Amino acid sequence: MAMIYGFQIVVLLPFFLSIITINGVLQPKYFDVTKYGAVADGKTDNTRAFLATWKDACAYPGRSRFWIPRATFLLGSISFEGPCNGSMTFLIKGTLKAPTDPSKFFTDSWIGFRYLENLVVKGGGFLDGQGSSAWKYNDCQKNSQCKSLPATMRFDFVQNSKVHHLRSINSKNSHFNLFACYNMNISFVRLSAPADSPNTDGIHIGTSSKITISRAIIGTGDDCISMVSGSQDIDIHDVVCGPGHGISVGSLGRSHSHEHVMGIKVRNCSFINTDNGLRIKTWSPSLYSVASDIYFQNIFMRNVRNPVVIDQQYCPFPSGCAVQSTSAVQIKDVTFDNIWGTSSTKVALNLQCSGVLPCKNVKLININLAYHGPGGPATSTCSHVIGSSYGKQIPGGCL
Structure with missing residues (x-):
C-alpha cells in the first residue's frame, strides 16, 4: 500500500508543478x-x-x-x-x-x-x-548656493x-x-x-548595515568607496582602486552624532596610483561619535601618495575651519594587518589622532611600505595614538 501511495505522489507531482508554472510562480514574466x-x-x-x-x-x-x-x-x-x-x-x-x-x-x-x-x-x-x-557646477566648497x-x-x-x-x-x-x-x-x-x-x-x-562589496574595479576622481555615519557591518574584499582617493571611513563628526561606524572589514584589495590608500577621517571640530572595530588586511599599494592615514584634523575648505585638533570622534580598535607596496611620498604611514580623544587600541601588524624617491627611505608619524605594533615595521618608529 505504501508503494502505491508513493507511486501516486510521483505521478501527480508533475501535474502540480505544471499548475504552479501556469500560475506564474515558477516562470518569471518579462x-x-x-x-x-x-x-x-x-x-x-x-x-x-x-x-x-x-x-x-x-x-x-x-x-x-x-x-x-x-x-x-x-x-x-x-x-x-x-x-x-x-x-x-x-x-x-x-x-x-x-x-x-x-x-x-x-x-x-x-x-x-x-x-x-x-x-x-x-x-x-x-x-x-x-x-x-x-x-x-560642482563648486559647493566655495558656493553656498550650489545645487x-x-x-x-x-x-x-x-x-x-x-x-x-x-x-x-x-x-x-x-x-x-x-x-x-x-x-x-x-x-x-x-x-x-x-x-x-x-x-x-x-x-x-x-x-546602512550588512553591505558586501567584492570583485570590483573602481577608478574615480574621489573615494573609490566611502563609508560615513551609520555604516555598520561592511565587508569589502577583492577590490582594485585607482585612480581615486582610496577607501575611506568618514568624514565623521560633522553631523549624526549617534550614528556610529562599526564593523568595517577591508581585505585583499589593491590600490594603484591613488591619492590615499586606507583612510579614516573626522571633522575638526566635530560632534561626538565613535568609529570602532575597523580591520584592514592583505592590502597592496603601488605608488600611493598616502598609503595609511588617520586624519582627525580633516577640513577640506581652503579658508580653514574654526578650531583645529578638537575632533570629538573616538576612534578605537583599528587594525592594519599585512600592508605592503610602495608610497609615492616619504611619509608612508600617518596617524594623526585627536588630542581630546586619542585613538585607542590601534594595531600595526607586518607593515612593509617602501619609498624610493628623494630623501628616502619612508618614514612614519603618529600623534595621540595608543596602540602596539607586531612583526615587520617598515617604516618603523610610530607605535
Whole structure:
C-alpha cells in the first residue's frame, strides 16, 4: 500500500508543478521597455515609458523581469519605488544615458530605487552619467548656493538585494549611493570617471548595515568607496582602486552624532596610483561619535601618495575651519594587518589622532611600505595614538 501511495505522489507531482508554472510562480514574466514606448535612439527621453513599465512590473505578483534590451536609451531622472508585489530583477542589457541639459539634472539621483526588497540589478549593461556636462557646477566648497548633482544610481531603504555585472562611467556625482539599506551585495561592477572629476565617489555608504562589496574595479576622481555615519557591518574584499582617493571611513563628526561606524572589514584589495590608500577621517571640530572595530588586511599599494592615514584634523575648505585638533570622534580598535607596496611620498604611514580623544587600541601588524624617491627611505608619524605594533615595521618608529 505504501508503494502505491508513493507511486501516486510521483505521478501527480508533475501535474502540480505544471499548475504552479501556469500560475506564474515558477516562470518569471518579462516587461520590455520598448513595448511601453521606449525609443532606442539615444535622444528621446524615455522616462515615461520606463515608469509605465515599472508600474506593471512592480504590480505583478510573481517574479518580474524589467527588461532593457541591447540598445541606447536616454533616460531622465527617475525613481523606481516599491514595495512591489513580487521579486524584481532589473535587467540592463543596453546603455542608459543621463541628460546633459542642466535644467534636467540638478537632483539627488539619476536612477533611484526606494522601499524595495529582493531586488536584483544586473545585466552587463552600461550606465553613462555624461558627467562632463555637470562637473563645472560642482563648486559647493566655495558656493553656498550650489545645487546638488545626481548620483548615477541611488538605493534608499532597499533590503536583501544584489547589484552585479554592471559598468558605470562618467558619473556626475557618486556612481552608487546607499542610504538606509540592509543586506546588500555589490559585486562584479566596474566604475570609472577621470581622476580630476570632482566628487565622483565609486560607492558611497551611509546609515546602512550588512553591505558586501567584492570583485570590483573602481577608478574615480574621489573615494573609490566611502563609508560615513551609520555604516555598520561592511565587508569589502577583492577590490582594485585607482585612480581615486582610496577607501575611506568618514568624514565623521560633522553631523549624526549617534550614528556610529562599526564593523568595517577591508581585505585583499589593491590600490594603484591613488591619492590615499586606507583612510579614516573626522571633522575638526566635530560632534561626538565613535568609529570602532575597523580591520584592514592583505592590502597592496603601488605608488600611493598616502598609503595609511588617520586624519582627525580633516577640513577640506581652503579658508580653514574654526578650531583645529578638537575632533570629538573616538576612534578605537583599528587594525592594519599585512600592508605592503610602495608610497609615492616619504611619509608612508600617518596617524594623526585627536588630542581630546586619542585613538585607542590601534594595531600595526607586518607593515612593509617602501619609498624610493628623494630623501628616502619612508618614514612614519603618529600623534595621540595608543596602540602596539607586531612583526615587520617598515617604516618603523610610530607605535
